[in-house]
Amino acid sequence: MKVYTVSELLLEVRKLVEDAYPMVWVEGEVIDLYAASSGHLYFSLKDEHAMVSAIVYKERRDLNTALLKNGMKVKVFGTLTLYAKRGGLTIDVQRVYPSGLGDLWIKFEATKRKLHSMGYFAIEHKKAIPRFPERIGVVTAMYGAAFHDILRVIRRRAPWVEVIVRSVKVQGEAAADSIAEGIYEMNDYGEVDLIIVGRGGGSMEELWAFNEERVAEAIFKSSIPIITGIGHELDNTIADMVADCSAPTPSVAAERATPDRKELLKHMGNLDQRMDTVVSRMLENYRERIKTWEKSYGLTRLCDYINEKVRQLGVVERRMEEQLLHHIDKIGWEVSHLADRLEHNVATVLKSRVEKLDHLYTQLTNLNPFATLERGYSIVFRPDKKKVITSVDEITRGDQLYIKLANGGAYVEVLDTDKGG
Secondary structure (H helix, E strand, O other), rough: OOOOHEEEHHHHHHHHHHOOOOOOEEEEEEEEEEOOOOOOOOOOOOOOOOOEEEEHHHHHHHHHHHHHHOOEEEEEEEEEEEOOOOOOEEEEEEEEEEEEHHHHHHHHHHHHHHHHHOOOOOOHHOOOOOOOEEEEEEOOOOHHHHHHHHHHHHHHHHHOOEEEEEEEEOOOOOHHHHOHHHHHHHHHHHOOOOOOOEEOOOOOOHHHHHHOOOHHHHHHHHOOEEEEEEEEOOOHHHHHHOOEEEEHHHHHHHHHHHHHHHHHHHHHHHHHHHHHHHHHHHHHHHHHHHHHHHHHHHHHHHHHHHHHHHHHHHHOOOOOOHHHHHHHHHHHHHHHHHHHHHHHHHHHHHHHHHHHHHHHHHHHHOOOOHHHHHHHOOOOOOOOOEEEEOOOOHOOOOOEEEEOOEEEEEEEEEOOOOOOO
């Protein structure tokens, strides 16, 4: 049989204790409470038959340590360990509650078991959190510290993100219905990329709305990814278990919901440097390849081939130029010949037209009735000179007439008519 040293034995026992009781609830009366200069709180819990040591480390002094008073009956939640120097069992206290909360804890465990059996906590139902959200919905008390913490973190990390808030009650009898309704309404709105559900710290009783089944159901049915940030680091609600991502505080929830502007700028700078390096290497590689090609026999032959084709193209170009000039000369001669013919034809046609016009003018002159006046004839009109008198039957004695002569005319009065001719 192995013989243990005291240290070996206590280390073995410590390992067994910590493995068997990773987290425990212990109820008892507080005695021997004192605050050490290190900032830690030391006390003991006792019942009618036994006593156990406990410690609250200074980083957890923001717990409900006001409940720790000598003679006060409390429930503590923490881990068991064994200190080798004293050989005593100690509770590392992580949360303190009044003893009256036992019924709530039983209800919490029952609800958790029920929702676990329904698959509410299953990994396969968790939705991915978008990496670069443009609009974030926040379901919390609008005038609470949690909302201001969330808003401050988002503005610092990603000021381009738009925040849509749905103010709800986060404590009290109507809080669970208000939170669930806020989640449903944010889904109906449908204009956000993810939702943060949160509130600041508090006791188990103050946070109880986030353990209600209707809140868990609203989170589970949400088509929009949800991040929870409820209470402090040690608070763990059923809403956290159902959410697609849970954070220990509202501020951390905002950090997990947004990319860090500084980190993005740093990452972009690194990418820019890497791209410059890659491009420089590629360019240097191409330069080396070009130098190799320039020295290769195949490239030399290719250059000779190209030069020969350029020379042949020059010969063809000169031939085409000569043919083009010859063709232009030929067309110029034909155009000149056609111009001469056109000029001759136009002159002939014009001469013929002038002669014909002269003939027509002579004929018109001969037919002009006024030309007969030169030969001693006259034309008789009515006084208004509009109607020509052609018959003696058109006039009577006393009519006023106008007689047109070759060099003028005269107004006369008819003294008598003579139809004998």
